[in-house]
Amino acid sequence: MDAAIHSEGLRVHRGKLDVLRDLSISVPRGQVVGLLGPSGSGKSTLMRSIVGAQRIAAGTVTVLGLPAGAPALRQRIGYVTQAPSVYDDLTVAQNLRYFARVISAPASDVERVIAEVDLVPQTNQLVGSLSGGQINRVSLAAALLGSPELLVLDEPTVGLDPVLRRDLWQLFATLARRGVSLLVSSHVMDEARRCDRILLLHNGTLLADETPEGLLVTTGTTDADDAFLTLIARAAA
Amino acid sequence: MNPRLTLATSARVLTQVRHDPRTVVLLLAVPSLLIGLMAWIFTDTPLFDTIGPALLGLFPFIIMFLITSITTLRERRSGTLERLMTMPLGKFDFIVGYTLAFGLLAILQSLIAVGFAVWVCGLTVSGNAWLLILVAVVNAILGTTLGLFASAFATSEFQVIQFMPALVFPQILLGGIFVPRDKMPDVLHSISDWLPLSHSIEALQKVSQASDASGDVLREVGVVALWAVAFVVLGSITLRRKTE
Numbered sequence: 407m408d409a410a411i412h413s414e415g416l417r418v419h420r421g422k423l424d425v426l427r428d429l430s431i432s433v434p435r436g437q438v439v440g441l442l443g444p445s446g447s448g449k450s451t452l453m454r455s456i457v458g459a460q461r462i463a464a465g466t467v468t469v470l471g472l473p474a475g476a477p478a479l480r481q482r483i484g485y486v487t488q489a490p491s492v493y494d495d496l497t498v499a500q501n502l503r504y505f506a507r508v509i510s511a512p513a514s515d516v517e518r519v520i521a522e523v524d525l526v527p528q529t530n531q532l533v534g535s536l537s538g539g540q541i542n543r544v545s546l547a548a549a550l551l552g553s554p555e556l557l558v559l560d561e562p563t564v565g566l567d568p569v570l571r572r573d574l575w576q577l578f579a580t581l582a583r584r585g586v587s588l589l590v591s592s593h594v595m596d597e598a599r600r601c602d603r604i605l606l607l608h609n610g611t612l613l614a615d616e617t618p619e620g621l622l623v624t625t626g627t628t629d630a631d632d633a634f635l636t637l638i639a640r641a642a643a
Numbered sequence: 644m645n646p647r648l649t650l651a652t653s654a655r656v657l658t659q660v661r662h663d664p665r666t667v668v669l670l671l672a673v674p675s676l677l678i679g680l681m682a683w684i685f686t687d688t689p690l691f692d693t694i695g696p697a698l699l700g701l702f703p704f705i706i707m708f709l710i711t712s713i714t715t716l717r718e719r720r721s722g723t724l725e726r727l728m729t730m731p732l733g734k735f736d737f738i739v740g741y742t743l744a745f746g747l748l749a750i751l752q753s754l755i756a757v758g759f760a761v762w763v764c765g766l767t768v769s770g771n772a773w774l775l776i777l778v779a780v781v782n783a784i785l786g787t788t789l790g791l792f793a794s795a796f797a798t799s800e801f802q803v804i805q806f807m808p809a810l811v812f813p814q815i816l817l818g819g820i821f822v823p824r825d826k827m828p829d830v831l832h833s834i835s836d837w838l839p840l841s842h843s844i845e846a847l848q849k850v851s852q853a854s855d856a857s858g859d860v861l862r863e864v865g866v867v868a869l870w871a872v873a874f875v876v877l878g879s880i881t882l883r884r885k886t887e
Contacts, residue, residue, distance in 0.1 A: 458885065507648070
């Protein structure tokens with residue numbers, strides 16, 4: 407089976423800045439792939455290119471066998487931007503009901519995704535009255551509506567406490583077992599060990615594409631932070 | 644365009660407005676209060692009957708322009724628009740959805756403002772009062788669509804507010820309220836012929852002053868409606884699925 411996401415020589419400029427330089431990556435299907443790297447390394451831009459929201463200068467991005475941004479993909483991808491893109495003057499349920507209608511997901515999905523992100527008590531609260539971490543989860547819930555084959559999640563665990571973070575990573579693993587492909591970005595290197603595979607991004611180039619264990623072995627380190635620092639040092643040398 | 648998605652968007656926008664009762668009250672009451680103030684200022688002069696109808700068109704236009712441009716700007720900045728553009732929502736679903744929702748509010752606003760002007764302030768309407776409401780509503784829709792279009796060129800709320808004096812005030816000045824359009828210098832007169840607000844002010848003045856001008860009024864309304872459609876099309880062109 408072909409990859410969930412495949413990019414070849416992807417280049418993106420923003421203003422005078424080269425955000426992505428000749429990036430070629432591959433994300434296998436049915437796995438949780440972590441997209442790691444310091445802020446400013448191009449993670450969000452890569453994700454926007456994958457969902458078809460980013461104008462690209464050169465290269466190709468193929469998503470689920472189709473060119474990124476193809477209309478047929480709009481029902482098959484769940485996307486969470488870094489800023490919680492939900493309406494703060496609607497309740498949790500009203501937000502999700504609207505997004506469910508837009509992607510033609512069954513109305514019963516709303517209840518399911520609210521439970522999946524653990525927001526049942528907040529169902530009828532205005533999003534604007536929720537905490538930052540809760541708002542992030544409303545945004546994540548919107549991406550889980552319908553049955554997306556690919557989830558592109560930009561820092562979904564920012565601002566969450568350890569218990570919730572663990573629960574969400576367990577949810578990601580469950581989804582992957584059901585055959586969903588996930589690309590999850592994070593700048594917390596510690597989250598690397600929760601992934602099946604890691605893409606390490608630095609200055610718009612790919613530093614590593616490895617399993618978490620493989621990364622530690624090739625760098626001769628014992629934690630993700632050290633592994634990352636070693637790779638940067640090697641790239642500079 | 645998919646009518647189901649368009650209506651879902653309208654319903655969503657109206658639900659958002661409903662959660663903000665203060666906005667609803669301001670939206671429905673402010674035009675009437677301003678018209679009442681005008682009537683009071685001009686108590687002992689015949690002037691209210693001349694400019695009153697034009698005000699009925701202006702207030703909905705200005706208020707709807709502001710509300711729409713700011714809400715859509717918020718949508719662009721918060722990331723919700725980017726999310727919707729990665730979903731199967733058409734650009735027209737988005738724009739027309741907004742136009743319908745705010746159009747509905749505009750109908751309520753105009754009904755209240757016209758009722759208040761005619762029954763409370765004693766505005767004389769020689770023509771059909773319903774026609775007056777129709778013109779007011781079309782004006783409000785024009786404001787909505789212009790606001791949707793203008794918001795594409797603003798990156799902050801400050802800029803959007805600046806579009807008011809830039810795009811709206813010249814139309815008011817050239818619209819024939821202060822000086823009749825045929826008494827203006829030729830260049831300004833020809834420019835004013837091309838501005839949508841000139842036609843709506845003309846329509847409002849005709850409805851209130853002549854009882855047999857329905858044909859003329861409808862033609863002017865038609866011109867305004869064409870402009871509104873043009874702004875919807877332009878607005879949807881400015882919506883991009885891919886951005887820098």
